[in-house]
Each structure stands twice: as structure tokens, then as C-alpha cells.
Amino acid sequence: MNETLPSPTAHLARAVIDCADTRPVTAREAIYNTQGMKVLDKGAAIHAGLYDRLMAHQLSRPLEDSLAIEGMVDGRAIRQGIEMLLAFEAFYARLVPESTKLDRLLDIIESIPLPQAIALQLTIAREARPALYEHALRSAWLMAWMADEPLRPQFDIAMAAAAGLLHDLGMLHLNPVLTQPKIELTREQRRELYSHPLVSRLLVERHHVYPQEVVRAVMEHHEYLNGSGYPRGLRGRQISLMGQQLALADLVVAMISGHDDGGELRLSVLLRMNMHRYARPLIQRVLAVLDPAQDPRSDSVPVLERPDAVLQDAHRVLQQWPRGCPSCTDLTPARQEGLVAVSGLIDELLRTLAEAGATPEQLAHLDAVDADPLLHKELSLLAREAVWQLRAISRQARRRWAAGRQGQYPDALQTWLDQVEALHQRVHGHLAGSTPADPMPAHH
Structure with a gap:
């Protein structure tokens, strides 16, 4: 493939500015453009007045490499975020009812390596795009659960969780209108949306702490077994096991947490009606923990x-x-x-x-x-x-x-x-x- 790392976009810079409204954001190094001209001094505070200046230059390095935010996301913050969702969302707590196993998986997730630029983007998501951040946490937890099999090395579980955590990182670099529910996208907007697995892959791949299995799964998280997915229309065994897990995790989180009506009942129906798109053993495993009768959102189904x-x-x-x-x-x-x-x-x-x-x-x-x-x-x-x-x-x-x-x-x-x-x-x-x-x- 000939994809190159996306240059800093107006959308990421705008998210940085939004983040600066809630906590200090500074340049952790001097920022230069591709002609060698200094754009910002090291230590400069980022604020709304700098947006036009940043956008006027093609920067020599990705913007996320050059910034720092007070109170950056780290492993502990991710663990605490997941613990919070387990306390309030019954489905995710039901996945791992045993306290010993729960603590072990949380320990594994807390150990996921987070390079500076990755941590910064997760922090931007938490502060400026909270729905995106919460989706990442839920996906990380679900992927850890899917990967937790007998004799499976902890590193493998951590990397599956990392794929869940980072698979939508590219959305920070795209127009935020694409994440708004129930809007009619133009053809150009849909094309931009379909690019996000590739953007996410590039953002993850440049940090060599993640194995190629993770990079591949991130790119495949919208590929479906019957070939109807994107960006490459892969089919069947062309999709890696982790990619298949991540595609299903993405759907499960979206349906369980992204809808006020239906909840687990809606998800149960969608899974049974989409056996041709997702791995059947994975679907059966999720179906086994669903309890629509106990989900009050079932009452709101029209x-x-x-x-x-x-x-x-x-x-x-x-x-x-x-x-x-x-x-x-x-x-x-x-x-x-x-x-x-x-x-x-x-x-x-x-x-x-x-x-x-x-x-x-x-x-x-x-x-x-x-x-x-x-x-x-x-x-x-x-x-x-x-x-x-x-x-x-x-x-x-x-x-x-x-x-x-x-x-x-x-x-x-x-x-x-x-x-x-x-x-x-x-x-x-x-x-x-x-x-x-x-x-x-x-x-x-």
C-alpha cells in the first residue's frame, strides 16, 4: 500500500483547541513547518487564537507528536474509565462476573503501552470527543473478554484490548459531523468516513510497540465475512481472527451503548440476522450473555x-x-x-x-x-x-x-x-x- 501518514488536519487541530478549553495544552517541543520556519516555541500555550496559525502551515511533524496536555490519559485512567462503565452498564459487568478474573483483565488493560502521541490523542478524545473515548473503552473491555481464552498469553490479551482501544483513532482526524447520528451523509462525506480504518491503521502502525496483528485488525474492523465491508471488501478467511473479533465488538458496543431503544433485545436480533457477516462462534458467545428481559430499554422498542x-x-x-x-x-x-x-x-x-x-x-x-x-x-x-x-x-x-x-x-x-x-x-x-x-x- 502507498498510504502516507495524514498531515495535521483542521479537524484534529479544532479538537485540540476544544481540549484546551478544559485543561492546559502546550507545545512540548518547538513546532516547525516543512520549510524549517518555526511556527510555535517550545512551551507555548495552545489556545483558540493559534488555530489559524497552525492551519496556515504544513507542519514538519504530526501535530500530536509535538503537544502535551495536563492530565494525559494513561493506563490507570483507562482502567478507571472501564471500572466506571462496569458500575453503570450491566451488560459489560455481566461479561466477567468473577472478581479475580475481572481484576486480572483490568490489570492487563492497564498495561497496554501508550506512546506519547497515542496518549495525547486519547486525551483529546476524552476531553473533546467523549463519545469516541467511551466507545474506545467499551471496545477495549469487550476485546479483552473475547481474547481471554485458556492458556492465552497476557500479551495477546493486551494487544486485542489495544486494538479495541485504538481502532477508531482516525475519527479524530476526520470531520466530527460524521459521528453525529441520524444525518444524511453526502457522497464525499461517506468516502471520508470509509477512510477512517486506513487513517487509524497509519496512526497505530507508526508506533512500533504494536504488532502487525493489531495494525491489521484496526484496518479490518469494518470488513465482514460475506465481503460487504470496507475498505477492501475482504471475505471469509481473508480477515484475521482479531479483525473478526474487532468487527463484532464494534457492532456490539454501538448497539448496546449507542441506542436508547432496544438495547440487548435489539442486539440479539441483529446478531441472529447477521450470521453471514460475523463469525458464528463469536456471535454465539455474545448471545449467551445477553438478557433482553432484564434490559429496561426493551420496553422502548416500537x-x-x-x-x-x-x-x-x-x-x-x-x-x-x-x-x-x-x-x-x-x-x-x-x-x-x-x-x-x-x-x-x-x-x-x-x-x-x-x-x-x-x-x-x-x-x-x-x-x-x-x-x-x-x-x-x-x-x-x-x-x-x-x-x-x-x-x-x-x-x-x-x-x-x-x-x-x-x-x-x-x-x-x-x-x-x-x-x-x-x-x-x-x-x-x-x-x-x-x-x-x-x-x-x-x-x-
């Missing part, structure tokens, strides 16, 4: 009037996909290949629904849905996710056919696309304002 009927209709639409499109004209080799790929996605979703117990035959054996509030909520989430995945497949079909601005789809394909859109509108008319699962977890 329900569909007849989620079982929606699931039946989704299954019917999937079955009506025009395989091979025998009546289609202009069936070029590329379009034929695209239809085959979409057929594979259709089959994948049908298998997923069967594994989730949501086929028409399985639903017929259920008692009255509205008589069991938790079941009603669970089926509503299942229906919502199934329809979202179905619509994602329909968009893939549109792209694969590539009709163009003025082009038309064959009648059979257009009829199927219209059915998908009608079902999507029907579901989201009942769930106005809600957000389905996305390949990019909600904290981004």
Missing part, C-alpha cells in the same frame, strides 16, 4: 401491528425474485453475473430468516404475538431488519443492472423492485424516525 405478517410478506417477496430473469432483454454478461450475485444474496437472507425462526412455517407455530410483549418486540425488530436487508439487496440489484438515468428495468425486475419498495414504505411508516442496522455502526 412495535409493528403485525410483524409476523411483515415477515411472511418479506419471505414471499424473496421467493418471487426473478432468478435468471428469463424474460429480460439486454442481458449482457455483466448483468447476468450481477443477477447471479443478487440471487446469492437472496438465498443468504432466506437462510438467515430460517435460522432466526422467521419463515412462514415457523411463524405459524407461534402463539398470538400480541399476547407476549417481548415476543412482539422481538418479531418487530426481526421484521424491520429483514425488510432493511431486503431493500439493501434491491439496491444492489439496481446497481448491478445499471439501467442509467434514462434506462428502464425489465418488467419482471421492475415489478420485484416495486414490491420491495412498497414493503419498505409499509414498515417504515410504522417506525418513523427509527434507524435500521447499518454496516457502519451507530457511533460513526
Whole structure:
């Protein structure tokens, strides 16, 4: 790869200025531009008035290398932050109920090496982007739990936790609007967002205290087993084990801590509906510790009037996909290949629904849905996710056919696309304002 370390950006500098509002930030060395001109003296205090000066120069070294903040994040601060979340968030405490094991994992996490520039960026996140910092702490704890297997060396557990702690470091260097929930991103913003695993990788890789396994996992934390992830669209065993763990940890933290509605019930449904994207043994391990009935956020799940009927209709639409499109004209080799790929996605979703117990035959054996509030909520989430995945497949079909601005789809394909859109509108008319699962977890 030919990526180079990102130059200091306006976004990181703005985060530094925001941090300086709460605690002293100083230049720990003289700061020069690439022409050798001094921009700031050693010991200079950073404040809002210096923002334009910093932005007017291409600095000779990354900005995070040259600054210090009073009360920097260290291993002890990370441990205390995790202890705080364990005290208030039942899911994370439930992962490790034994006090001896809990203390051992906290000791391991506290030992993670933090070079000066890494510690500074974590401090900036804590002070100026607290949601990003809290996501890092939760991810570190979850990764330590995932990596804690019999006879596993403590160093390996520490490095898995380090991957969780640092995987989103690149977000500090990107536009903070990208982290705001429920906003419609432009194409350029989405491209910038999709770059953050690469930026994070570069920021971690330049510090040689982290092995390549960590660097690779950081870059892979949005790669999915079925090849639908980014930035490289890796598939199956092309993704490292730590990368698979980190991808799942990212989703779990986003769903457990990034949503006020659903909580563990929402996560349970998403995991069962995404077995094709995440490692099945890891999913089963997380499912084993979920307890939706004890999560008060389950009460806030908006329900569909007849989620079982929606699931039946989704299954019917999937079955009506025009395989091979025998009546289609202009069936070029590329379009034929695209239809085959979409057929594979259709089959994948049908298998997923069967594994989730949501086929028409399985639903017929259920008692009255509205008589069991938790079941009603669970089926509503299942229906919502199934329809979202179905619509994602329909968009893939549109792209694969590539009709163009003025082009038309064959009648059979257009009829199927219209059915998908009608079902999507029907579901989201009942769930106005809600957000389905996305390949990019909600904290981004």
C-alpha cells in the first residue's frame, strides 16, 4: 500500500483547541513547518487564537507528536474509565462476573503501552470527543473478554484490548459531523468516513510497540465475512481472527451503548440476522450473555401491528425474485453475473430468516404475538431488519443492472423492485424516525 501518514488536519487541530478549553495544552517541543520556519516555541500555550496559525502551515511533524496536555490519559485512567462503565452498564459487568478474573483483565488493560502521541490523542478524545473515548473503552473491555481464552498469553490479551482501544483513532482526524447520528451523509462525506480504518491503521502502525496483528485488525474492523465491508471488501478467511473479533465488538458496543431503544433485545436480533457477516462462534458467545428481559430499554422498542405478517410478506417477496430473469432483454454478461450475485444474496437472507425462526412455517407455530410483549418486540425488530436487508439487496440489484438515468428495468425486475419498495414504505411508516442496522455502526 502507498498510504502516507495524514498531515495535521483542521479537524484534529479544532479538537485540540476544544481540549484546551478544559485543561492546559502546550507545545512540548518547538513546532516547525516543512520549510524549517518555526511556527510555535517550545512551551507555548495552545489556545483558540493559534488555530489559524497552525492551519496556515504544513507542519514538519504530526501535530500530536509535538503537544502535551495536563492530565494525559494513561493506563490507570483507562482502567478507571472501564471500572466506571462496569458500575453503570450491566451488560459489560455481566461479561466477567468473577472478581479475580475481572481484576486480572483490568490489570492487563492497564498495561497496554501508550506512546506519547497515542496518549495525547486519547486525551483529546476524552476531553473533546467523549463519545469516541467511551466507545474506545467499551471496545477495549469487550476485546479483552473475547481474547481471554485458556492458556492465552497476557500479551495477546493486551494487544486485542489495544486494538479495541485504538481502532477508531482516525475519527479524530476526520470531520466530527460524521459521528453525529441520524444525518444524511453526502457522497464525499461517506468516502471520508470509509477512510477512517486506513487513517487509524497509519496512526497505530507508526508506533512500533504494536504488532502487525493489531495494525491489521484496526484496518479490518469494518470488513465482514460475506465481503460487504470496507475498505477492501475482504471475505471469509481473508480477515484475521482479531479483525473478526474487532468487527463484532464494534457492532456490539454501538448497539448496546449507542441506542436508547432496544438495547440487548435489539442486539440479539441483529446478531441472529447477521450470521453471514460475523463469525458464528463469536456471535454465539455474545448471545449467551445477553438478557433482553432484564434490559429496561426493551420496553422502548416500537412495535409493528403485525410483524409476523411483515415477515411472511418479506419471505414471499424473496421467493418471487426473478432468478435468471428469463424474460429480460439486454442481458449482457455483466448483468447476468450481477443477477447471479443478487440471487446469492437472496438465498443468504432466506437462510438467515430460517435460522432466526422467521419463515412462514415457523411463524405459524407461534402463539398470538400480541399476547407476549417481548415476543412482539422481538418479531418487530426481526421484521424491520429483514425488510432493511431486503431493500439493501434491491439496491444492489439496481446497481448491478445499471439501467442509467434514462434506462428502464425489465418488467419482471421492475415489478420485484416495486414490491420491495412498497414493503419498505409499509414498515417504515410504522417506525418513523427509527434507524435500521447499518454496516457502519451507530457511533460513526
